[in-house]
Amino acid sequence: MAQIGVIMGSISDWTTMEQTCLVLDELELDYEKEIISAHRTPEDMFKYAEEARGKGLKVIIAGAGGAAHLPGMVAAKTTLPVIGVPVQSKALNGIDSLYSIVQMPGGVPVATVAIGTAGAKNAGILAAEMIGAFDEKVAERLQNYRNEMKDKVEGMRGELRDQ
């Protein structure tokens, strides 16, 4: 059963949000993915947020670009933690997305990651860490993920020495 909901405002966000899904796959976490827009499908957005906890989700990751109201509006309708991913927009390079997501009023937080693919990847890891706080098996997989990163840096050091 899905513990994480990955939603995005448009199919054009998928190249970014795919990074979230790839890391969730790597960490063997169950998730569902859907396109939902606060602007274009407001009723669906409210329904999704209202039903999220009841269907077993523990965290929602919401990616959107431009006037990125989706993460904040979902956060307004659920007490599940919401992680916002600012998608890099064409006109303003994602600064608009970042500011729209991060500047929430007090009382309704959205945990905001960096703009673009690195942020999307971190959103997946952050969601895993939230679940891993209560699930030792997930925490163990996260530790292995960290160890693999460390090994990669060791490899880079060797590579640099050979230059």
Ligand SMILES: Nc1c(C(=O)O)ncn1[C@@H]1O[C@H](COP(=O)(O)O)[C@@H](O)[C@H]1O
């Ligand atoms: N920011 C939002 C919301 C929302 O916040 O509800 N719905 C769609 N969008 C964003 O519009 C951008 C352009 O969308 P299109 O490529 O479909 O025109 C996307 O980055 C999407 O996340």
